[in-house]
Amino acid sequence: MTKRIAILGSTGSIGTNALRVIEALGADYKVAALTAHNNVELLAEQVKKFKPKVAAVTNPKKLDAFKKLLGETETEIHSGNEGLEAAASDRDVDIVIAAVVGAAGLEAILAAAKAGKILAIANKEPLVIAGALLTKIAKETGAKILPVDSEHSAVFQAMQAGDAKEVNRIILTASGGPFRGATKEQIKNATIEQTLAHPTWNMGKKITVDSATMMNKALEIIEAKWLFDMPVEKIEVLVHPESIIHSMVEFVDGSVIAQMSGPDMCLPIQYALTFPHRVKGITKHLRLEEIGSLTFEKPDMEVFKALKMGYEVARTGGTAAAVFNAANEAAVKEFLEGKIKFVNIVEIIEYCLNKHKVKTDATLNDLLSADDWARNEVKEWLNRVR
Numbered sequence: 001m002t003k004r005i006a007i008l009g010s011t012g013s014i015g016t017n018a019l020r021v022i023e024a025l026g027a028d029y030k031v032a033a034l035t036a037h038n039n040v041e042l043l044a045e046q047v048k049k050f051k052p053k054v055a056a057v058t059n060p061k062k063l064d065a066f067k068k069l070l071g072e073t074e075t076e077i078h079s080g081n082e083g084l085e086a087a088a089s090d091r092d093v094d095i096v097i098a099a100v101v102g103a104a105g106l107e108a109i110l111a112a113a114k115a116g117k118i119l120a121i122a123n124k125e126p127l128v129i130a131g132a133l134l135t136k137i138a139k140e141t142g143a144k145i146l147p148v149d150s151e152h153s154a155v156f157q158a159m160q161a162g163d164a165k166e167v168n169r170i171i172l173t174a175s176g177g178p179f180r181g182a183t184k185e186q187i188k189n190a191t192i193e194q195t196l197a198h199p200t201w202n203m204g205k206k207i208t209v210d211s212a213t214m215m216n217k218a219l220e221i222i223e224a225k226w227l228f229d230m231p232v233e234k235i236e237v238l239v240h241p242e243s244i245i246h247s248m249v250e251f252v253d254g255s256v257i258a259q260m261s262g263p264d265m266c267l268p269i270q271y272a273l274t275f276p277h278r279v280k281g282i283t284k285h286l287r288l289e290e291i292g293s294l295t296f297e298k299p300d301m302e303v304f305k306a307l308k309m310g311y312e313v314a315r316t317g318g319t320a321a322a323v324f325n326a327a328n329e330a331a332v333k334e335f336l337e338g339k340i341k342f343v344n345i346v347e348i349i350e351y352c353l354n355k356h357k358v359k360t361d362a363t364l365n366d367l368l369s370a371d372d373w374a375r376n377e378v379k380e381w382l383n384r385v386r
């Protein structure tokens, strides 16, 4: 049976890789909807090539330019956040790949869950901010949530070796980023260039900064908690600089199942699309003899304080993770614009968390207001130090 796929965020790094994967998978996989925010040039090219039923430009200011680039078409064109929702919940869509950076795609993803779609979640926000809501809706509608984040895909794949009740620990691996082994003093004034020099993965700027602060891993702890319905006590982080083992699951009998492959997002994307099956894909196969050795070390939670905060936020629940995520997003933006120092990113997040009054049993509105609140607090922080 043909699987019809919507990609929310088709011009980003995940989106373009997803299209390569779909193309290689052949006729059983069809692109049904594509959305982008700003890059209408690439979106127009993609629409011409894949001829989806629906296309959406979420930035309404870019709509005219997009239509002009596209010319005559049979694709339905939408815009704004409604466009994202239209793409995610169209009745001719089976699988939604969520790869929209930031909190923007949240409503659309919840709409897709309400519509009972298979959700292949690549960006962290749906689970980090709205994990409680999303998993609740999915339970009610039968929507399946499949991880695309490489660590969670690895855990999900390893989980197939046993029963969820038999899991003793989830071990999330982390590359350690460009500042692995550094002291607080050494990274305090790290430049943008140093921060963006990731040793193993080639990703977008925001996530690369998150990898340098280890905020990425902190967010992944929260993500894992919701995806696998695990208490945080059972989730560990292990630094593994080669990025070959993408994560592991330890079962109660002491067996550890690890998922290995080269650092290529095409594999987790493909697994989410073909699950529960595996097919030949475009990912280069692993030759362990070429790698030689795999190494591991405990993360330094004093230098990478974000990790420690991640555990606390995961335990707290409610609106805490929305603040954690939004403060980070806003702070990283300031850092990339050269307005704050590297060390300020985590300081700002901590400042926001300390100031926030957590609301439990949060609705989507509560979560979005917490997100807004945190972004304003980041501005406040900046005004204060200027």
Ligand code: MG
Binding pocket: 149, 150, 151, 152, 220
């Ligand atoms: Mg990851």
